[in-house]
Amino acid sequence: MPETAYVTTPIYYVNDRPHIGHAYTTTLCDAWARFMRLAGRDVFFLTGTDEHGVKVEKSAQERGMTPRALADEVSAEFRRVLGDFGITNDDFIRTTEPRHERQVERFLERLRDSGAVYLGEFEGWYDESQEEYHTETRAKELDYRSPVSGRPLVRARESNYYFRLSAFTSRLERHLEENPDFVRPAGRRNEVIGRLREGLQDVPITRTNFTWGIPMPGAAGHVVYVWIDALFNYATALGLGEQDPAGSPRARYWPATFHVVGKEILWFHAVVWPALLMALDLPLPRCIYAHAFWIKDGQKMSKSLGNFIDLEAIRGYHDRFGLDAWRWFMATRGPLGASDADFRDAHFREAYLSDLVNTVGNGASRVTAMVERYFEGTLPVVEDPSRVVAGEDWSAALARALRAAEEAASEFAIDRLAEAGIGLMRSLDGFIHRTEPFKIAKDPARRGELALILRQSLEVLEAASALLSPLMPGSMDRLRRALSRPPVAEGGTLAAQVRLDPARTYAGVTKVALFPRVEEPAP
Numbered sequence: 122m123p124e125t126a127y128v129t130t131p132i133y134y135v136n137d138r139p140h141i142g143h144a145y146t147t148t149l150c151d152a153w154a155r156f157m158r159l160a161g162r163d164v165f166f167l168t169g170t171d172e173h174g175v176k177v178e179k180s181a182q183e184r185g186m187t188p189r190a191l192a193d194e195v196s197a198e199f200r201r202v203l204g205d206f207g208i209t210n211d212d213f214i215r216t217t218e219p220r221h222e223r224q225v226e227r228f229l230e231r232l233r234d235s236g237a238v239y240l241g242e243f244e245g246w247y248d249e250s251q252e253e254y255h256t257e258t259r260a261k262e263l264d265y266r267s268p269v270s271g272r273p274l275v276r277a278r279e280s281n282y283y284f285r286l287s288a289f290t291s292r293l294e295r296h297l298e299e300n301p302d303f304v305r306p307a308g309r310r311n312e313v314i315g316r317l318r319e320g321l322q323d324v325p326i327t328r329t330n331f332t333w334g335i336p337m338p339g340a341a342g343h344v345v346y347v348w349i350d351a352l353f354n355y356a357t358a359l360g361l362g363e364q365d366p367a368g369s370p371r372a373r374y375w376p377a378t379f380h381v382v383g384k385e386i387l388w389f390h391a392v393v394w395p396a397l398l399m400a401l402d403l404p405l406p407r408c409i410y411a412h413a414f415w416i417k418d419g420q421k422m423s424k425s426l427g428n429f430i431d432l433e434a435i436r437g438y439h440d441r442f443g444l445d446a447w448r449w450f451m452a453t454r455g456p457l458g459a460s461d462a463d464f465r466d467a468h469f470r471e472a473y474l475s476d477l478v479n480t481v482g483n484g485a486s487r488v489t490a491m492v493e494r495y496f497e498g499t500l501p502v503v504e505d506p507s508r509v510v511a512g513e514d515w516s517a518a519l520a521r522a523l524r525a526a527e528e529a530a531s532e533f534a535i536d537r538l539a540e541a542g543i544g545l546m547r548s549l550d551g552f553i554h555r556t557e558p559f560k561i562a563k564d565p566a567r568r569g570e571l572a573l574i575l576r577q578s579l580e581v582l583e584a585a586s587a588l589l590s591p592l593m594p595g596s597m598d599r600l601r602r603a604l605s606r607p608p609v610a611e612g613g614t615l616a617a618q619v620r621l622d623p624a625r626t627y628a629g630v631t632k633v634a635l636f637p638r639v640e641e642p643a644p
């Protein structure tokens with residue numbers, strides 16, 4: 122049985138339309154999932170929509186709709202959009218589905234029976250926009266304002282069910298100490314450890330001020346707080362809360378390899394969620410990966426500022442540059458690490474021109490054009506292509522690229538994954554520059570040498586197309602068709618494709634143009 126891998130995006134709120142932030146996280150996860158499938162892993166990739174809570178209830182009211190109708194509409198739009206973005210998720214979970222609700226109720230019963238959840242009274246600083254309470258220390262640090270909306274925190278008092286989060290402080294601290302990779306990138310981990318040291322308070326997990334949510338079992342009027350409801354999606358999609366979880370064919374995917382989230386929701390994922398899992402005696406996810414934010418002109422993107430790169434803007438890029446160019450930009454120029462990334466049209470064009478037009482596209486068209494021109498598209502096995510030509514040991518270079526890609530994937534370093542593939546294209550460019558096959562072609566006596574150089578170039582192109590395919594699936598398929606090679610296939614074929622293979626034949630290679638120059642002005 123191949124090793125399993127499980128990657129999740131946050132589930133997105135249905136009170137907002139899909140925008141660049143959703144596209145970003147989901148595209149990163151998609152590239153990772155595609156890579157792991159190529160590498161032979163048994164992958165499960167989950168995304169979905171978060172549909173309960175006050176925010177959705179209010180948005181629906183404002184639009185004169187029921188929350189259910191709003192959720193149906195927006196959730197459907199998210200699913201459509203994922204299709205347009207080439208996302209290969211294995212499931213799409215909605216928190217309003219009976220399978221989710223039923224399991225959340227069961228989880229909460231278990232938590233209450235074990236004493237991890239109890240009925241209590243609470244007063245504290247409440248962030249209405251985020252539906253989140255803050256401790257006195259934290260509220261003071263925040264100057265009694267929401268860190269997200271900037272609106273004042275309000276003093277609120279409730280009788281609610283609580284989760285005994287405080288009881289897990291030292292176990293959580295120990296887990297973070299002992300597992301340096303539990304939170305990535307490293308800077309984010311230190312933030313979490315720092316906040317843990319301040320101590321944890323129990324958190325209310327039900328509300329009585331709204332009805333659009335999962336009822337707390339056996340507690341009339343209490344509705345499960347949307348964050349607790351939402352976090353469970355990662356487990357309910359696998360059936361872990363069903364009566365017989367081991368019987369669920371998806372149970373094998375737990376624990377998750379990566380929960381990928383934006384930095385603003387790291388706390389819930391790195392502290393609250395693991396504590397809930399501890400209370401339920403379930404294994405913890407291997408890593409929470411929290412990326413930073415896309416910003417615009419140095420400012421946070423927000424609905425109120427109206428500066429979000431919305432679906433229409435994204436589709437504009439798809440139309441002019443192609444979906445793969447968009448995916449490439451997301452993967453290589455986005456806020457993957459700890460710092461935010463400013464979205465600029467000029468950056469997009471620069472990345473497109475230097476990486477895709479000049480490097481990937483140019484390398485692919487030069488090599489295929491020469492094979493077509495000098496060998497009528499057919500380069501059978503002339504000699505062992507692993508011979509070192511012009512000081513370029515391609516066998517070693519391909520092995521290095523493969524290792525770099527695998528290591529990058531193990532750290533969710535999608536930018537380095539991209540680099541492993543495009544690095545080969547840069548080396549190929551240098552190789553052609555040094556060996557000058559277009560000059561050798563003029564000398565009939567050097568035909569064997571020419572064949573070997575082009576043969577190696579084709580093999581490198583093929584390897585690069587495999588490494589780049591998780592990021593740019595459509596164009597890499599086209600490249601492979603031009604190489605007369607089948608599309609990359611899932612299930613452990615990667616290592617077989619990222620190496621020199623004297624037994625491969627290239628017949629019917631045709632010149633390919635992958636990324637045309639785009640001259641129009643910005644939208």
Ligand code: ME8
Nearest residue numbers: 131132133134142143146171351352382383414415
């Ligand atoms: O928080 N840059 O949903 P949400 C990069 N339902 N990524 C961004 C971004 C930006 N400017 N803005 C949003 C929720 N994102 C909850 C999650 S999970 C159990 C519940 C991405 O619709 C990023 O991944 O507000 C962020 O965490 C997510 O969208 C928030 O989506």
